[in-house]
Amino acid sequence: MMNSILETGITDCHPASAPDFTPVSELRNLQLKRLKDVVMRAWQQVALFRSRMDDHGLAPQDIRSLEDIAELPFTVKSDLRDTYPFGLFASPMKDVVRLHVSSGTTGKPIVVAYTKEDVDVWTSVLVRCFAGCGLHRGDIIQIAYGYGLFTGGLGAHYGAEGLGATVVPTSVGHADRQIMLMKDFGVTAMCCTPTYFLHLIERAAELGVDMKELPLRAGVFGAEPWTESMRRHIEKTSSIEAFDIYGLSEIIGPGVGCECRRHDGLHIFEDHFYPEIVDPETGAPLPDGAEGELVLTTLSKQAMPMIRYRTRDITMLLPGKCECGRTLRRIGRIGRRSDDMLIIRGVNIFPSQVESALLQIEGTLPHYQILLTREQGLDQMEVQVEVTPQMFNDKIGALQGLHERLQGALDRVLGIRVRVALVEAYSIERSQGKAKRVIDRRTS
Amino acid sequence: MKIHQLSLFAENKPGHIAAPARLLAQEGIDIRALFLADTQQYGIVRMIVSDWQKAAGILEARGFVVKVTEVLAVEVPDRPGGLADVLATLDGTGINIEYMYAFPYVRGDQAILIFRFADPDTAIERLQTAGINLLASEELLKK
Numbered sequence: 001m002m003n004s005i006l007e008t009g010i011t012d013c014h015p016a017s018a019p020d021f022t023p024v025s026e027l028r029n030l031q032l033k034r035l036k037d038v039v040m041r042a043w044q045q046v047a048l049f050r051s052r053m054d055d056h057g058l059a060p061q062d063i064r065s066l067e068d069i070a071e072l073p074f075t076v077k078s079d080l081r082d083t084y085p086f087g088l089f090a091s092p093m094k095d096v097v098r099l100h101v102s103s104g105t106t107g108k109p110i111v112v113a114y115t116k117e118d119v120d121v122w123t124s125v126l127v128r129c130f131a132g133c134g135l136h137r138g139d140i141i142q143i144a145y146g147y148g149l150f151t152g153g154l155g156a157h158y159g160a161e162g163l164g165a166t167v168v169p170t171s172v173g174h175a176d177r178q179i180m181l182m183k184d185f186g187v188t189a190m191c192c193t194p195t196y197f198l199h200l201i202e203r204a205a206e207l208g209v210d211m212k213e214l215p216l217r218a219g220v221f222g223a224e225p226w227t228e229s230m231r232r233h234i235e236k237t238s239s240i241e242a243f244d245i246y247g248l249s250e251i252i253g254p255g256v257g258c259e260c261r262r263h264d265g266l267h268i269f270e271d272h273f274y275p276e277i278v279d280p281e282t283g284a285p286l287p288d289g290a291e292g293e294l295v296l297t298t299l300s301k302q303a304m305p306m307i308r309y310r311t312r313d314i315t316m317l318l319p320g321k322c323e324c325g326r327t328l329r330r331i332g333r334i335g336r337r338s339d340d341m342l343i344i345r346g347v348n349i350f351p352s353q354v355e356s357a358l359l360q361i362e363g364t365l366p367h368y369q370i371l372l373t374r375e376q377g378l379d380q381m382e383v384q385v386e387v388t389p390q391m392f393n394d395k396i397g398a399l400q401g402l403h404e405r406l407q408g409a410l411d412r413v414l415g416i417r418v419r420v421a422l423v424e425a426y427s428i429e430r431s432q433g434k435a436k437r438v439i440d441r442r443t444s
Numbered sequence: 445m446k447i448h449q450l451s452l453f454a455e456n457k458p459g460h461i462a463a464p465a466r467l468l469a470q471e472g473i474d475i476r477a478l479f480l481a482d483t484q485q486y487g488i489v490r491m492i493v494s495d496w497q498k499a500a501g502i503l504e505a506r507g508f509v510v511k512v513t514e515v516l517a518v519e520v521p522d523r524p525g526g527l528a529d530v531l532a533t534l535d536g537t538g539i540n541i542e543y544m545y546a547f548p549y550v551r552g553d554q555a556i557l558i559f560r561f562a563d564p565d566t567a568i569e570r571l572q573t574a575g576i577n578l579l580a581s582e583e584l585l586k587k
Binding site: 387388389392393394395396399400421422423424425426427 | 451454460481482483485486488507508509513543
């Protein structure tokens with residue numbers, strides 16, 4: 001295995017990156033073995049997977065090759081909601097060492113679980129992400145993803161520690177303090193959402209801190225889609241190398257895939273996550289190079305295996321090998337989704353959550369519109385609600401009370417602060433009687 | 445004794461009072477009093493018009509959210525202390541004024557104030573007992 005690394009002539013490789021260079025045939029054999037194991041585990045331990053396979057007349061023994069994966073039924077986000085909280089767990093709670101929570105499509109969130117082994121795998125893939133970005137022991141990595149129920153902060157934290165780097169766990173927010181620590185500690189790499197880093201760049205300039213003068217040399221940015229033009233802007237204004245990292249809580253969190261220094265797609269850690277691209281309409285498998293929906297199967301997950309999970313992220317498997325020498329296949333950068341999920345400051349939001357919050361207050365659903373803008377590098381969400389005759393009261397205090405109740409319900413359901421605006425009836429434009437739910441004015 | 449007042453919801457943006465005003469003008473409806481209560485974001489336009497039923501119908505047909513509320517028109521002597529004396533009759537009665545504004549016409553030496561009370565019937569009784577004149581809508585609307 002070490003030979004393959006040497007053959008590539010890459011000198012900045014971390015020993016932990018060795019699995020990235022596994023010869024393809026060896027990797028496929030490992031994947032097949034793990035696929036059989038995880039399908040067996042899911043079938044034995046999780047009622048939903050077992051009944052789905054039974055319905056398709058499938059038994060775990062029917063998986064004889066990697067191609068056979070296409071026979072297995074898909075798993076979708078609503079399955080996590082419908083089995084809330086613990087219905088998809090394949091391990092008893094005594095073996096679960098961590099729970100994370102992410103937004104569902106309506107009121108209830110989704111829960112994901114990790115055994116000790118799962119946390120170790122998660123840490124190992126993040127170590128490989130960071131190593132692929134050219135980071136190593138001696139680097140000082142500031143983690144400005146949210147810490148807590150969100151997988152971003154703790155996931156990246158474990159990875160950076162596993163790498164042997166020095167970790168500065170700032171979590172998100174308090175831009176001035178982020179910048180002060182970055183400067184005072186000589187931070188060399190930053191982990192956060194790309195839009196938050198844009199905000200830090202702007203704020204640093206206001207504070208008279210020149211990002212280009214800092215020791216900072218890399219940024220590992222994810223949890224939301226971003227573009228090549230954003231990358232150019234970030235690299236130009238801060239003199240760092242910006243990397244795109246991909247992941248989702250349902251699969252493990254950040255670290256499903258990451259760019260290497262070639263910046264030509266994101267390598268998927270295929271020994272743990274098996275990628276497929278399917279037609280988002282029909283679910284039919286698509287060949288490399290064809291754009292479609294990314295479907296992921298966890299190959300080694302213990303607490304919560306996922307079989308053919310529909311990510312709703314639209315991308316493609318890039319044909320050919322990366323110049324870095326990694327044998328791991330790559331996906332193109334995620335540009336859009338096949339559902340209506342919005343990503344606001346790294347948090348997943350569905351318009352249906354907004355509806356359920358509005359329904360809680362008035363019992364009827366007023367016309368509403370979600371307006372997305374970007375201010376100082378941070379996404380802002382405004383929910384405009386048309387005032388109906390049932391809601392209207394001619395006392396200002398009563399309208400302010402309504403405003404506050406709507407605000408409170410949205411804050412609770414979405415978990416992030418949004419603005420609420422009461423607007424006149426029929427002021428939201430309709431086409432064929434239906435209001436356009438989301439206006440996205442964020443520019444990259 | 446009770447006067448019908450129309451309230452409209454309006455966003456606090458330029459031109460947002462002009463549209464309903466123009467609609468009513470086209471139908472020959474006279475706006476006799478108008479008062480705006482506003483916040484930074486939105487406001488409530490309160491109006492007393494010559495034909496409230498017709499006006500409400502016109503506005504609702506055009507998509508406005510209209511609320512009809514009952515208010516009282518109270519005659520107040522147009523001199524220093526006139527308002528204070530009227531309010532003094534309500535002291536200690538627990539009668540709650542939700543809002544009030546001045547009607548822009550004066551009859552002789554009397555000014556007219558519009559009150560919205562939480563409980564208008566109790567307020568009518570109290571004010572009349574104190575000898576304060578309440579105007580019926582015909583009186584209020586005649587020029």
